[in-house]
Amino acid sequence: MKVYIKSNSKRDLAWAKFLGRGRSRKVTYVVETAADDDIDNQLMVDDLSSLFLGPCFALGGQGKLHRGTYKDQSVAVKISPILDDFNRFSDLANKIEKQFHREFTFLSRLRHPNVLKFIAAYKKPPVLGIITEYVSRGSLGSYLNKIEHGHKFLPLKKVIAMALDIARGMAYVHSQGIVHRDLKPDNILITEDFHLKVADFGIACEESECRRLADGAGTYKWKAPEMVKRKKSYNRKIDVYSFGLILWELVSGTAPFEDMTREQVAFAVVNKNLRPHVPERCHPTMRALIEQCWCSKPKKRLEFSQIVQILEHYAI
Numbered sequence: 001m002k003v004y005i006k007s008n009s010k011r012d013l014a015w016a017k018f019l020g021r022g023r024s025r026k027v028t029y030v031v032e033t034a035a036d037d038d039i040d041n042q043l044m045v046d047d048l049s050s051l052f053l054g055p056c057f058a059l060g061g062q063g064k065l066h067r068g069t070y071k072d073q074s075v076a077v078k079i080s081p082i083l084d085d086f087n088r089f090s091d092l093a094n095k096i097e098k099q100f101h102r103e104f105t106f107l108s109r110l111r112h113p114n115v116l117k118f119i120a121a122y123k124k125p126p127v128l129g130i131i132t133e134y135v136s137r138g139s140l141g142s143y144l145n146k147i148e149h150g151h152k153f154l155p156l157k158k159v160i161a162m163a164l165d166i167a168r169g170m171a172y173v174h175s176q177g178i179v180h181r182d183l184k185p186d187n188i189l190i191t192e193d194f195h196l197k198v199a200d201f202g203i204a205c206e207e208s209e210c211r212r213l214a215d216g217a218g219t220y221k222w223k224a225p226e227m228v229k230r231k232k233s234y235n236r237k238i239d240v241y242s243f244g245l246i247l248w249e250l251v252s253g254t255a256p257f258e259d260m261t262r263e264q265v266a267f268a269v270v271n272k273n274l275r276p277h278v279p280e281r282c283h284p285t286m287r288a289l290i291e292q293c294w295c296s297k298p299k300k301r302l303e304f305s306q307i308v309q310i311l312e313h314y315a316i
Contacts, residue, residue, distance in 0.1 A: 050072075052068055065077070070131055073133075078103075080096050100130070104121045112172040115197055135191050136191065166243060167311055178205070182203050184245075221265055222256070240303070243293055244294030251290070278291070
């Protein structure tokens with residue numbers, strides 16, 4: 001089965017039509033908890049005509065993001081890469097489906113103002129889709145890129161506010177026993193009123209799974225040393241390390257390790273304990289927080305609940 005997208009407006013293409021002809025398709029609604037094997041057993045509905053796809057506004061390794069409308073609310077629709085019948089049983093197809101299951105499982109059970117809101121999911125191989133709220137200002141990565149090219153710096157008050165949103169979201173995620181494993185600016189979204197939401201749980205895992213997951217998950221520039229070394233003993237503190245790099249970006253206005261390849265970053269972070277230079281103008285508290293978050297020893301890194309307390313004190 002091959003599906004081709006051609007749409008000039010959000011109402012040119014209904015979800016049901018996009019997914020194929022014939023019987024109406026099923027959408028999985030939000031549930032309080034979900035397991036991978038339960039996706040097809042949750043509450044289903046047949047009315048897919050209420051979902052309309054608009055233009056694609058982002059492309060990534062995990063699929064395309066379309067803006068759309070679902071039951072009169074603005075949504076984002078993440079469509080996983082479409083594979084033809086020949087490739088459906090390949091390792092890539094298995095990886096894509098596994099990421100879909102993970103994202104569905106974790107997003108569907110998370111409810112927090114600083115975590116992207118899950119609305120529904122669709123599974124009809126080879127087409128897999130996840131519907132979430134639409135967050136209008138795009139990613140923190142894009143925002144910081146504009147700051148960097150404009151040679152500007154964020155005021156301390158704004159740095160604290162943005163960092164606090166991320167920390168609150170991640171404190172909640174960790175309280176649910178979930179490790180994100182790919183926390184970075186591109187996976188943090190900015191709302192219209194400038195609040196931040198943690199997104200993209202495609203490679204997240206239960207913390208209890210960390211011991212057996214020694215895969216190459218994550219993005220090298222934000223990846224903790226213990227993940228680079230693929231140790232089986234890593235835990236939720238890998239997300240705190242990534243947060244330290246993000247906090248540094250908010251303070252410095254630049255991306256980490258810009259002039260290095262991922263191989264160079266991996267070697268230097270693990271073997272040389274390399275970290276980006278913290279600007280002299282950085283507030284002493286922010287400097288101390290950054291350095292404690294990206295400490296090479298996971299046990300010495302703070303918990304997100306502690307980070308929230310520190311930032312709340314200075315946000316007053």
